[in-house]
Amino acid sequence: MKSHPHHRTALVVVSHPDAASFNHAIARDSAAVLEALEFTTHLCDLYADSFDPVITKGEVRGQRTGDQLTNMYISLLASAELLVVVHPNCWGAPPAMMKGWMDRVFAEGSAYAFEKSCDQGDVPRGLLRIKTALVFNTSNTGEERERVEFGDPLERIWRDCLLQYCGVQRTIRRVFRIVATSSLRHREEWLREVRQIIEDAVLKSD
């Protein structure tokens, strides 16, 4: 019999149009290792779900969305204790599909709130229960060029602009590069690393 004092929930979100991509392999292996660690795990494939990333006029003004899938995503995010996101680095930012998941799903009232109950530029209160977030990115830019020429804006977007704002204190990020020219053997090594990073993150947070 399995010994789990309480059911923990994990959410894995992937944004890549090709189900045969390395991004999808990372997402599948992340979900598998989380299941093995006895997390109740949801894997959201934004392309397979035909998620609409375009935020509406009502939503930017703080209204609750009427979109059924977006509401389901909001519930999954609100109940998750561990989050894994997987996407390629695309112009130093997430691709539009993942960006829309950030725009619409990290909603006022469920991911964060203002003391004055609307945005007047003041500091918000994070509402998420997530203890650890893991960000896996793929890239075709070398590490030094990314740092010196581009400044790696993705790091700050996820860690500082979004997750910390919504109450997530611990973000672990790993970028795999250069994916375009990587060998199968190299990718298998990277997948072992993904599983190890997740196991370590879960064990350290226990």
Next chain:
Amino acid sequence: MKSHPHHRTALVVVSHPDAASFNHAIARDSAAVLEALEFTTHLCDLYADSFDPVITKGEVRGQRTGDQLTNMYISLLASAELLVVVHPNCWGAPPAMMKGWMDRVFAEGSAYAFEKSCDQGDVPRGLLRIKTALVFNTSNTGEERERVEFGDPLERIWRDCLLQYCGVQRTIRRVFRIVATSSLRHREEWLREVRQIIEDAVLKSD
């Protein structure tokens, strides 16, 4: 009779779901001042055009898009000598709608090219004719907090990751803040500043 030795073209792109927003006022005034400066000016309202920001599997593999609107946007970008983009700062990045315009419209073969004719992580060649790009953002975060806590990733995304990569050497960016609590009078001042920035940019590049 007007004296213009050749017709210059400008492209103004705005991403905001509310046509009554300050973002739209900036875009309209930008287009008006460019017309007055005798640019042939196109104003693209991504929401009004119902642009689909989701990049396809073919496009991420370097294929030319089959989407008619995206192809029109690609032509407009390729022929522009001056670019103005307008959008709110949304989690330190452009909203999904504008992000998708970056993902799909700055396409391989029209905005940049690789010497080896595919992405193997090497340095590309920028193909755009744009001499000056102007980025206008709205924000509800104070300047110091943006710099210290969030690091303003938008600056690097536009200037270093996208525009310079595609051959645009001169990017001018202005962030208007705090928009949520700004007065009508303050917004009118900001619009005067928008017109002045564009006039100065055009005169200096002549």
